[in-house]
Amino acid sequence: xxxxxxxxxxxxxxxxxxxxxxxxxxxxxxxxxxxxxxxxxxxxxxxxxxxxxxxxxxxxxxxxxxxxxxxxxxxxxxxxxxxxxxxxxxxxxxxxxxxxxxxxxxxxxxxxxxxxxxxxxxxxxxxxxxxxxxxxxxxxxxxxxxxxxxxxxxxxxxxxxxxxxxxxxxxxxxxxxxxxxxxxxxxxxxxxxxxxxxxxxxxxxxxxxxxxxxxxxxxxxxxxxxxxxxxxxxxxxxxxxxxxxxxxxxxxxxxxxxxxxxxxxxxxxxxxxxxxxxxxxxxxxx
Amino acid sequence: xxxxxxxxxxxxxxxxxxxxxxxxxxxxxxxxxxxxxxxxxxxxxxxxxxxxxxxxxxxxxxxxxxxxxxxxxxxxxxxxxxxxxxxxxxxxxxxxxxxxxxxxxxxxxxxxxxxxxxxxxxxxxxxxxxxxxxxxxxxxxxxxxxxxxxxxxxxxxxxxxxxxxxxxxxxxxxxxxxxxxxxxxxxxxxxxxxxxxxxxxxxxxxxxxxxxxxxxxxxxxxxxxxxxxxxxxxxxxxxxxxxxxxxxxxxxxxxxxxxxxxxxxxxxxxxxxxxxxxxxxxxxxxxxxxxxxxxxxxxxxxxxxxxxxxxxxxxxxxxxxxxxxxxxxxxxxxxxxxxxxxxxxxxxxxxxxxxxxxxxxxxxxxx
Amino acid sequence: xxxxxxxxxxxxxxxxxxxxxxxxxxxxxxxxxxxxxxxxxxxxxxxxxxxxxxxxxxxxxxxxxxxxxxxxxxxxxxxxxxxxxxxxxxxxxxxxxxxxxxxxxxxxxxxxxxxxxxxxxxxxxxxxxxxxxxxxxxxxxxxxxxxxxxxxxxxxxxxxxxxxxxxxxxxxxxxxxxxxxxxxxxxxxxxxxxxxxxxxxxxxxxxxxxxxxxxxxxxxxxxxxxxxxxxxxxxxxxxxxxxxxxxxxxxxxxxxxxxxxxxxxxxxxxxxxxxx
Numbered sequence: 064x065x066x067x068x069x070x071x072x073x074x075x076x077x078x079x080x081x082x083x084x085x086x087x088x089x090x091x092x093x094x095x096x097x098x099x100x101x102x103x104x105x106x107x108x109x110x111x112x113x114x115x116x117x118x119x120x121x122x123x124x125x126x127x128x129x130x131x132x133x134x135x136x137x138x139x140x141x142x143x144x145x146x147x148x149x150x151x152x153x154x155x156x157x158x159x160x161x162x163x164x165x166x167x168x169x170x171x172x173x174x175x176x177x178x179x180x181x182x183x184x185x186x187x188x189x190x191x192x193x194x195x196x197x198x199x200x201x202x203x204x205x206x207x208x209x210x211x212x213x214x215x216x217x218x219x220x221x222x223x224x225x226x227x228x229x230x231x232x233x234x235x236x237x238x239x240x241x242x243x244x245x246x247x248x249x250x251x252x253x254x255x256x257x258x259x260x261x262x263x264x265x266x267x268x269x270x271x272x273x274x275x276x277x278x279x280x281x282x283x284x285x286x287x288x289x290x291x292x293x294x295x296x297x298x299x300x301x302x303x304x305x306x307x308x309x310x311x312x313x314x315x316x317x318x319x320x321x322x323x324x325x326x327x328x329x330x331x332x333x334x335x336x337x338x339x340x341x342x343x344x345x346x347x348x349x
Numbered sequence: 350x351x352x353x354x355x356x357x358x359x360x361x362x363x364x365x366x367x368x369x370x371x372x373x374x375x376x377x378x379x380x381x382x383x384x385x386x387x388x389x390x391x392x393x394x395x396x397x398x399x400x401x402x403x404x405x406x407x408x409x410x411x412x413x414x415x416x417x418x419x420x421x422x423x424x425x426x427x428x429x430x431x432x433x434x435x436x437x438x439x440x441x442x443x444x445x446x447x448x449x450x451x452x453x454x455x456x457x458x459x460x461x462x463x464x465x466x467x468x469x470x471x472x473x474x475x476x477x478x479x480x481x482x483x484x485x486x487x488x489x490x491x492x493x494x495x496x497x498x499x500x501x502x503x504x505x506x507x508x509x510x511x512x513x514x515x516x517x518x519x520x521x522x523x524x525x526x527x528x529x530x531x532x533x534x535x536x537x538x539x540x541x542x543x544x545x546x547x548x549x550x551x552x553x554x555x556x557x558x559x560x561x562x563x564x565x566x567x568x569x570x571x572x573x574x575x576x577x578x579x580x581x582x583x584x585x586x587x588x589x590x591x592x593x594x595x596x597x598x599x600x601x602x603x604x605x606x607x608x609x610x611x612x613x614x615x616x617x618x619x620x621x622x623x624x625x626x627x628x629x630x631x632x633x634x635x636x637x638x639x640x641x642x643x644x645x646x647x648x649x650x651x652x653x654x655x656x657x658x659x660x661x662x663x664x665x666x667x668x669x670x671x672x673x674x675x676x677x678x679x680x681x682x683x684x685x686x687x688x689x690x691x692x693x694x695x696x697x698x699x700x701x702x703x704x705x706x707x708x709x710x711x712x713x714x715x716x
Numbered sequence: 717x718x719x720x721x722x723x724x725x726x727x728x729x730x731x732x733x734x735x736x737x738x739x740x741x742x743x744x745x746x747x748x749x750x751x752x753x754x755x756x757x758x759x760x761x762x763x764x765x766x767x768x769x770x771x772x773x774x775x776x777x778x779x780x781x782x783x784x785x786x787x788x789x790x791x792x793x794x795x796x797x798x799x800x801x802x803x804x805x806x807x808x809x810x811x812x813x814x815x816x817x818x819x820x821x822x823x824x825x826x827x828x829x830x831x832x833x834x835x836x837x838x839x840x841x842x843x844x845x846x847x848x849x850x851x852x853x854x855x856x857x858x859x860x861x862x863x864x865x866x867x868x869x870x871x872x873x874x875x876x877x878x879x880x881x882x883x884x885x886x887x888x889x890x891x892x893x894x895x896x897x898x899x900x901x902x903x904x905x906x907x908x909x910x911x912x913x914x915x916x917x918x919x920x921x922x923x924x925x926x927x928x929x930x931x932x933x934x935x936x937x938x939x940x941x942x943x944x945x946x947x948x949x950x951x952x953x954x955x956x957x958x959x960x961x962x963x964x965x966x967x968x969x970x971x972x973x974x975x976x977x978x979x980x981x982x983x984x985x986x987x988x989x990x991x992x
Contacts, residue, residue, distance in 0.1 A: 157730050
């Protein structure tokens with residue numbers, strides 16, 4: 064086919080995504096250099112690096128950065144490790160496997176706002192929550208999860224949401240594993256652990272790459288869970304970059320500073336993306 | 350002027366020269382088989398003729414028309430693929446009629462053609478089935494039928510039988526031969542199976558490393574290969590290739606010396622200067638086990654009984670092994686010492702470039 | 717113990733372990749579901765009550781208080797609308813990249829995926845302002861546009877993986893049969909990838925339905941989909957868990973049930989061509 068037709072077919076997607084990327088981004092860059100507060104309209108003078116200075120010196124800035132990364136890495140580790148283990152567990156046939164699959168996949172369909180509400184209230188509430196009741200039944204003091212371990216609470220919620228995704232991908236991948244290869248290993252005297260370590264894990268390399276990539280895209284942008292459950296608090300303890308910027312923009316109406324923060328988020332994402340896409344890109348055949 | 354003319358055809362991939370100047374003239378109605386080891390360029394050549402790959406040099410002419418730059422669909426060719434490539438979402442009838450429907454033929458014409466083709470291929474009871482409900486042989490016939498319906502100038506086959514089991518393969522091979530007789534259309538057929546090549550072809554094209562090694566009728570290739578490559582490629586078991594100890598020229602005769610034997614070879618049956626190193630080629634059926642005398646002596650290592658004949662693997666005293674065809678009920682045992690007589694008329698000589706420099710003996714053409 | 721008995725025991729243990737994990741992970745959803753049938757008092761009783769007289773009162777209260785049906789309709793319109801639009805835009809692009817790849821194809825694909833890496837907060841303000849200026853704030857059309865762009869890279873990528881997996885020879889056969897590129901796409905590629913397109917669409921619908929960032933920030937009462945409606949229940953004024961659960965159940969039930977039914981196709985889609 065002619066090159067021109069090929070280009071024509073790709074054009075809508077490419078142009079839209081280019082616009083989606085460039086227009087808002089250049090506006091963000093522009094806003095980040097001016098004084099722009101929605102509460103005080105009309106005073107949009109150029110301020111240079113001031114917004115950036117203001118954002119970096121915000122007491123929450125470094126906490127938010129580290130929270131963002133802790134959240135990302137913790138959830139990745141939890142979902143990949145548990146995902147591999149659980150998918151290996153349900154890979155063998157047993158009674159009611161299909162129902163188990165349906166149960167396991169379900170949290171993926173729960174919207175983040177509902178997810179946060181269920182966990183915040185019915186699971187983690189220090190007085191009426193299920194966790195509190197279990198602690199008391201076992202004779203321990205109930206834990207006030209959201210106040211005492213806010214970031215961990217968010218990690219639990221987000222992991223619960225993304226674990227099904229990992230399990231599903233891995234289960235599908237395991238089904239495509241060569242049974243003859245496993246049987247050959249058995250004949251060679253390999254036990255279950257050997258097979259898992261030397262055959263299954265290498266077989267899962269590509270699916271793991273995909274899970275890490277897709278989850279990273281979504282985890283860097285975790286917002287609703289924090290918004291609904293901890294509100295970023297107490298203090299900045301569970302504030303990530305996304306939530307910090309939101310705070311600046313829509314709660315304090317300071318568009319200039321929020322834009323500067325947005326650029327930080329973009330830079331952080333690009334650093335992560337740079338390494339990730341390079342690592343994963345190799346693993347994905349195009 | 351031939352029907353299909355290929356002139357200096359070249360195909361470069363990024364770092365790979367797949368076709369290195371192919372020249373080939375094919376006559377109307379011929380059954381041509383491309384054969385060669387994997388990676389020799391036979392499929393690339395076929396796909397370039399089909400227009401599925403673009404050439405990077407040279408021309409292809411069909412029936413007096415230059416088709417080098419035409420798109421596949423405008424070349425008047427039909428192709429049968431290795432995986433059959435049936436449209437899985439269409440019934441057999443829809444598969445057969447797809448090309449006609451694309452060409453916007455009238456429905457009555459389409460129905461007529463589908464009917465006659467399906468009848469001739471015994472597909473008439475399967476017309477409403479989907480490909481996944483067919484057996485391998487039936488799928489194969491649909492793929493062939495899809496090509497026939499279009500009444501192309503040339504049929505192209507890309508290893509069409511390689512996905513079938515052995516019994517079905519023999520049957521389909523016969524059907525293809527019959528089909529060619531009936532239609533009389535030019536066919537080009539790619540295979541790596543030399544039996545298919547020998548049984549089906551009017552002429553065989555042997556490819557090696559992107560070049561044509563030799564073109565000829567199956568018997569020509571078998572009897573007078575022009576290179577060691579062709580000699581080894583055609584024939585099962587392979588032609589024996591024996592390194593000679595020495596070659597002495599005496600007037601009009603070459604004495605081919607090997608161990609204790611000296612085989613006389615008339616100089617008139619050679620061309621060109623005498624090379625330094627000479628390899629003697631001789632097929633297993635052109636050596637005979639004899640009680641006493643003979644040219645060579647060796648020890649039997651292994652006997653393969655095929656029922657109709659037996660192949661004896663013999664180790665000579667200089668450690669070279671050769672294969673000699675023996676009668677089916679031979680009484681020879683492993684480890685036995687045997688005498689071997691070489692059929693002089695069938696000896697072929699190769700020079701140090703692995704090219705033949707001998708001429709086939711005229712009086713040997715009776716068998 | 718014989719080998720057969722050992723194997724049976726192993727299967728039993730594996731089954732037991734799997735069921736335990738599955739029930740634990742499913743528990744929060746189960747608890748939300750049954751809490752929605754409790755009275756407010758039963759909902760916060762300690763110890764938690766598993767058996768009680770179910771009431772349907774909460775559901776009617778939710779409908780009255782926050783007009784569930786309106787928000788559900790918003791969710792349906794935005795997720796199906798955006799998915800359809802994205803598929804229409806993505807199919808030609810994926811088709812062209814899968815079957816007529818150029819030297820830059822891989823780069824374009826990775827670039828598309830990298831736009832997905834662009835954090836939404838980074839462009840929240842401009843998008844908010846643009847939406848406001850073009851009257852798309854708190855409108856379904858605005859959300860559809862955003863959702864379409866948001867999911868476009870993933871949809872292109874997934875369709876690309878599907879198309880890439882179609883046997884090449886079938887397309888070559890079509891080409892030999894005289895199919896134009898258009899015929900090829902419409903009469904061969906699309907019918908053959910119905911499954912792939914469906915699972916891509918399903919995943920896109922799920923992602924749109926559960927999208928919260930833009931829904932929360934760009935909509936108010938009019939166009940708010942269910943995710944935003946639910947957030948309004950997070951206000952700390954008193955504990956209305958039963959009503960909260962009823963609202964959550966209503967918000968999640970459609971997509972969870974949808975997901976259960978489409979599980980098989982969705983799994984295919986979720987693996988992004990990483991698993992053959």
